[in-house]
Amino acid sequence: MMKLQRKNPLFILLAIFLLIIILHWIGALQPVERFIFKSIRPLSNDLYLWGTSISASYDERTQKEELLEKIESLETQLKDLAIDKALYQEVLSENEKLRKHLNFVDNNNFTTVLAHVIAQEGLFTTAERRDLVIDKGRQAGLSEGLAVISDGGIVIGKIIAVEEESARVCLTTTPGCQLAVSLQNETQTQGLSDGRLGLTIAMDFIPQLEKIAISDVVVTSGLSSEIPRGLVLGKVTEVKSESNEVWQSATIEPLLNFNNLTIVSVVLP
Amino acid sequence: MFKALTQFLLFSLVSILLAVFQFSFISALPAWGQNLYPGVIVIVFIIFFIDLLPALYFILAFGFFLDILSFQFFGVYTLTLTAAALVVYFILKNFLTNRSLYSFLAVMFIFIFIYNFLLAIISFIFLSGSFILGDISFWSSLGWQFFWGGLSAIIFFSPLIFWFKKFKPFFLEKKRLV
Incomplete structure (x- = not known):
């Protein structure tokens, strides 16, 4: 055994690494x-x-x-x-x-779980792909898809992954972080919001007949079972509408700066 | 035995502190600060001034803690850091034999490039990520990492040379023609 260690330490390290991977995936390292x-x-x-x-x-x-x-x-x-x-x-x-x-x-008395933000996470340090890591997880009753709000009740994102003691939150401005939303306009236009470049939110595929105005407030529509209705996302700042197009789109500005979030709440269903 | 155990515990403690520092503090900094990778810098220092094996031990500990804290595919950080370390060690042993500041800078830049390149490939192939190599923000981030790595190399090279007393030339030696 000692000879093997002296001669092949790289293989020993590789074996340890593979063992750790296997133990993690079978849950033994939890x-x-x-x-x-x-x-x-x-x-x-x-x-x-x-x-x-x-x-x-x-x-x-x-x-x-x-x-x-x-x-x-x-x-x-x-x-x-x-x-x-x-x-x-x-x-x-x-x-x-x-x-x-x-x-x-x-419906305004939501059950929430308070959590601290402990890191911004992503494989690459590009602005549009930074998710937040909070210090509450499955043990606190959290699950994927739950809405996360700031202290003012504004939706900042939703949970996309959960561990026992932590959870990962995608911000509403992150591409791929989609929420079922509706506009507070005459027709309560419903749609899907998605992040753009880590800076704004977009709502695409809105029928041309729908009337959207600048400063219309965007809220969660309640169509998703995990996220209650009425949580504010932001305000419409731009409407892109071409008469020869089937759809129009709206750009939504979040109502707060996501850069300095340290305490958030998770809304339980 | 006691000395080895103390070294092992100290090593593990430094690894976990560095992993937490990288995970929490560095990620909260403004964009220019988020590209500082103290773990990568330490690994390159260990490879250059000591040897590959201690660097691999460090990667195993540092990568393990980073993999626990993060939500990425478990083992992705350990794997990419190990692969980058092996490539860089091969280059160091076979091509950059003159252990000067220039070779140290070259090692630093090569490691950073390979590490980020592997992460991009793994993300694209296995993690359904976008093809980030075509993204300007990836190359901008790489540029900042080169800056921090190069700065660390220049600042710490001399003190470490003095401490280790292994490598004599600071710059490449000039051969006298006469």
Whole structure:
């Protein structure tokens, strides 16, 4: 045995590597993996917070000029919103009366699980392919397909993979991260949202007859069994509609910056 | 025996700390910082200044912890790091025999390129990923990795030369014609 070690250490290492792979796939390494993950979770959380604070201070310096422009535009919007608020109050009052009459159940009390973001994950460091890793998993009752929201109740993505003590979340701006959504317009247009380049969200294959306006709010449609209805994704910022095309598409801007998320909630069905 | 055990424990501790640091801290940095791979840099240093076998031990530990933490195909990091290490060691032993800063930089760049190339191929063939080799962001990311790897090589080469006292020339030696 010692001779073999002296002569063929590479084969020994290869054998160890293959053994680890086999043990992982048959599940024999799970207790070890869970113990390791639980042990490093506090350190992982602190390191991620440290990294995001560096990232946030770097972003602040570069975004100052953009912020000044945005302030001017927001002041204009504020005036328009005052009128909208008055109309909203009327609609809300009517809605409450109707609910009492029809005895609807209030669907806004969701059951959530709080989780910390401990890493951004991806084989390559390209902006459009960064998923988040959170420190809750199957043990906390999570499963694939559940919606993940920010502290303001805005949908940031959904769970795409679950381990015992962790889960992977795709952001709504990631290509391939699709959600069943609907627009808050006259016809409650329904469709599928998908990420674009890690920056925005797109809603394609909308029939030409549907009327979509800039600033229409996009929410989850509830057609997916795991994700409840009414969770806000973002607002429409651009509509691409050609008269000779069958479909039109909308670009949706998320309502918050995903770069500095540290605490999220998972909505349980 | 005690010394070997202490070295083994220290080795494992450094591996797991580096894996957690790579997984959590580096991933949270702005885009230019996310391409810093301390694990890759350490592996290249070990191959160049010590030998292949300690580097493979390190890869086994570092890759194992990285595979546990990540949601990628289990073993993908260990496999690609090992393959890159073997190729780089072969090149070092057969072609870059003059152990200067230039050969060290060449080893660093070759390792980084092979590691990323293998990940791209594995992602495309086995993980239903897109063909990222045609993506400008892949090459941009590679450029940043070369930058960090090269910077680390230049900064740490001299102190390590002094410490190991194995490699005399800093730059390539010039042969006197007279």
